[in-house]
Amino acid sequence: MxxxxxxxxxxxxxxxxxxxxxxxxxxxxxxxxxxxxxxxxxxxxxxxxxxxxxxxxxxxxxxxxxxxxxxxxxxxxxxxxxxxxxxxxxxxxxxxxxxxxxxxxxxxxxxxxxxxxxxxxxxxxxxxxxxxPHETDAATEAQVFQHAFHLTRAEARLAAHLLSGTSLTEAADKFGVAHNTVRSQLRAIFEKTRARRQADLVRLLASHLFLQRLFVGRNKNNSDCFIRSDDAAHQRPEHFDDPH
Known part of the structure; x- marks a missing residue:
């Protein structure tokens, strides 16, 4: 429609x-x-x-x-x-x-x-x-996921690193644990989030984090963003036009 x-x-x-x-x-x-x-x-x-x-x-x-x-x-x-x-x-x-x-x-x-x-x-x-992402975001995001989906600390840490593009093998190496350990943690995350595939999990995590940042932004001084309707026309972001 x-x-x-x-x-x-x-x-x-x-x-x-x-x-x-x-x-x-x-x-x-x-x-x-x-x-x-x-x-x-x-x-x-x-x-x-x-x-x-x-x-x-x-x-x-x-x-x-x-x-x-x-x-x-x-x-x-x-x-x-x-x-x-x-x-x-x-x-x-x-x-x-x-x-x-x-x-x-x-x-x-x-x-x-x-x-x-x-x-x-x-x-x-x-x-x-x-x-x-800021350098401290991985830890902050892990805390968000731990609270939102009732994950353990290790599961939340893995979820945050998967969202950053890290593979399971890379996560296991980074955390200093066996590959089977992170696979077990991933299965637990699937169960708690009801995701069926890793791509679905990443989409869910990204959506949750995006919404969380919309309403609880890192910048607390957002008073300039409360714009009246008649002022909106003066807040136009730039358009990009191909000169060719």
């Missing part, structure tokens, strides 16, 4: 997105960027891990750029009505990490389909949520 968002509501939505610490970008399957909220603009302008080349988004490595392209194409195909009955596109890992320079924490990107009611352009096919 498609619907039209009135212009006033669209401007208010832009104002809300301007308050988020998480970067929000809309793109098509060629990674042309049509919209970025202020947080998204800042990370692109830094050029550290993500950058624009002729209006298109590129990661710091060709491998990460390919992963991002595949993820966007997959969600665009799955949201398209043109997919023949009985056929489904292969969904990539819903959350993946993008390398940055030096020892900076990697960007964590969630790719989601964008419906017909786009905030930027009818050509945009997906929305990217880009987070920059």
């Amino acid at each position: 498609s619907f039209h968002i009135p212009n006033t509501a669209t401007e208010e939505l832009r104002a809300v997105l301007a308050c988020l610490e998480i970067g929000v970008l809309t793109v098509d399957r060629s990674l042309h960027v049509y919209f970025a909220n202020p947080a998204g603009q800042q990370l692109i302008q830094r050029g550290d891990g993500l950058r624009l080349v002729h209006g298109r988004l590129h990661a710091s490595t060709s491998h990460d750029t390919r992963l991002l392209t595949v993820a966007v194409a997959s969600v665009a195909d799955r949201s398209s009505e043109a997919i023949p009955p009985g056929r489904s596109a292969v969904a990539p890992n819903p959350v993946f990490a993008v390398a940055r320079e030096a020892d900076a924490p990697m960007y964590r990107i969630v790719v989601a389909p964008l419906g017909s009611a786009s905030i930027a352009s009818a050509a945009a096919e997906a929305v990217l949520f880009v987070d920059t």
Whole structure:
């Protein structure tokens, strides 16, 4: 079902997105960027891990750029009505990490389909949520997951590291435990979260964390984000147009 968002509501939505610490970008399957909220603009302008080349988004490595392209194409195909009955596109890992320079924490990107009611352009096919985990986030996220899903401390620690893109083998090595131990912990996490696959688990964790950060942001001084409807038009994030 498609619907039209009135212009006033669209401007208010832009104002809300301007308050988020998480970067929000809309793109098509060629990674042309049509919209970025202020947080998204800042990370692109830094050029550290993500950058624009002729209006298109590129990661710091060709491998990460390919992963991002595949993820966007997959969600665009799955949201398209043109997919023949009985056929489904292969969904990539819903959350993946993008390398940055030096020892900076990697960007964590969630790719989601964008419906017909786009905030930027009818050509945009997906929305990217880009987070920059702080060095202390793994411990903080583990505490959030432990409380939300009644995990043990070890299970919550594993959940946080899986969300960061760590494999089971890498987690076992990092924690100094046997591979069978982390597999047992993962089974317990599945049972408590009711996730059936690791991709489903990562999606659940990312969604919970994203919502948690929307309402309990790291920046406590958000008074500037309470905007009246008549002020929303003055809070427009930048549009990105390909000059070619």
